[in-house]
Amino acid sequence: MSKKATKAADNIYYKARMEAAATNDKLNSREGAAELLGIDRTRLAHIELDSVCAYPEEILMMSEIYNTPEIENYYCCEQCPIGKHNVPRLEVVEIDRLTIGILSSLKDVTSIKESLIEIVADGVITEDEKPQLEYVLDSLERISIEAQKLKLWAQKNLKLII
Structure with missing residues (x-):
């Protein structure tokens, strides 16, 4: 077995490879992983x-071979110039x-629905409705993030392609 890389110890791609090496001995070395x-x-x-910086295609290959869909998210939010913004x-x-x-x-979904109906009922969003709309958008963003976390968990643990 090869020795552990100390300079790369904090790198997410190295950590993903080392985690995957527990089930695939070829990933214990860079040579085997690169192959x-x-x-x-x-x-x-x-x-x-x-x-x-890795190319997106390399990230996709690592994600599949290492069974670490979370590195796709990491790449998109930390290294992709567009993804960094949105x-x-x-985390899994x-x-x-x-x-x-x-x-x-989801606990406030009924009040979010009612607020949204109230805000847009007249087809105009007034200045005093903007804070309420921001609350609705923030709530929907929290729901979206939780849904994405579930998807990530299912990809990693159930190997579902979603």
């Missing part, structure tokens, strides 16, 4: 050392914590 990914070992080293950071959590988060985000 499976179809990229050069040196390029993988640079990615894991944060010397270069992709929320998600246990199903019990996830369920509580979902239920919490």
Whole structure:
């Protein structure tokens, strides 16, 4: 077995590879991982050392081979110039914590629905309705994030393609 890389120890792609190495011995080395990914070992080293940014295609391959859909989210919200502005950071959590988060985000759904109807009923959004609309949008964003977390959990734990 190869020794652990100390310089890359905090890199998400290195951590994902090491986690996956528990079920695929070939991933214990950069050489084996690079072969499976179809990229050069040196390029993988640079990615894991944060010397270069991975290409989206490489992230997709890593995600599939390492069974870590969370690195796709990481790439989109931390490294993609467009995603940095509008992709929320998600983490894979246990199903019990996830369920509580979902239920919490849905607790006010009836009042959100009623507020939205009230705001748009006349077809005009007035200045005094804007704070109420912001609340509705924030609530919908929380629901959306919880739904995305459930999707991420299902992709990782049930290997569902969603």
